[in-house]
Amino acid sequence: METINPNKFHPKRVAWMFSLVILIIIVLSFASSFWVVIGAGETGVKSLFGKVMDEELSSGFHLKNPLVRITKMNIRTSEYTMSIAQGEGKRYSADAITALTKEGLSVDLDITVLYHLLEEKASDVYRDLGLDYEESIIRPQIRSIIREVTANYNVKDIYSDKRQEVASDIEGKLKERMDPRGIALEEVLLRHVELPANLADSIQQKLQAEQESERYDFVLEKEQKEAERKRIEAEGQRDAQKIINESLTDRYLEY
Known part of the structure; x- marks a missing residue:
């Protein structure tokens, strides 16, 4: 007589357990x-x-229509950097960004x-620009306005x-x-200005000359003020002596 091993899985039991796991996954997914x-x-x-519906969901737990799709969008402070250095x-x-100055020089x-993205306008941004709004609106506007201002x-x-x-x-x-597009600007950092080497050297020399000139003007002004102070002091002493001399009478001298 064949002995039944209780540790051996019966094919029907395995199939039943597998079906149960699949059912649980489906129920959880639907829920x-x-x-x-x-x-x-x-x-x-x-x-x-x-x-796209004109309603945003703030952070937290929300019940929803199972047919409604929810797209999450970042509303934290973000940065967009355009750098000379590779990988930065x-x-x-x-x-x-290469731009021309008022003189027509390239920098x-x-x-x-x-x-950051304005939460109350996130649905508008998603509808009009999609998720890649950095490339579709932020980058082109940065490049355009920098060139406009630099000129x-x-x-x-x-x-x-x-x-x-x-x-x-x-x-x-x-x-x-x-x-107006739903993107709030916080700050613009102009981190570095790169000039052609010969132009940078020329400007540095000019700035140094201006600093020397300003220092000389400061020293000269200081000396002029000191000379004026001494002149006023001398005039005061002279006037005081004159008053004393005029007040000295013969009687006072005899006394």
Whole structure:
């Protein structure tokens, strides 16, 4: 008589267990379509049969229609860098912006733009620009506005004392164009200005000469003020002596 081994799986039992696991997976998958969790720093954009709905889901747990698709979008501060150095910017290759100054001279600019997606306009951004809005709107606007602003400044100003003013002008114009599209600009950092070597040396020499001239003017002004102080002091002493001499009468001298 054949002995039945209780540890041996029967084919029907294996098939039944496999079917049960598949059923559990299907049930869980179907159940999960009724809810969604939006993480911190994200917003959820709802779409139904390809039509984007004008309602965003904030971070947290949400119940939803199982037919509605939720696309998560980042609303944290992000950066877009275009750099001379390879591998430093958004693109791996050297990606600095070449622009012409007021004199028609060519300069390369390193720039970083800090921005974030406006949560209340995320559905508009997704509908109009998609998820790749950095390449479709941010990058082209940065390049266009930098060239527009740079053309209003002399190369020496961009390279030295007016660099922050240039960055502020770029920031203002970018805000005007990006805010209506649902992208909030936070800051523009003009990190580096690259000039042709001979031009950079010439500007450095000119700046040094201007600093020497300013130092000389300061010393000269200081000496002039000191001379004026001594003149006033001498006049005061002379006037005081004159008053004393006039007040001395013969009687006072006899006394």
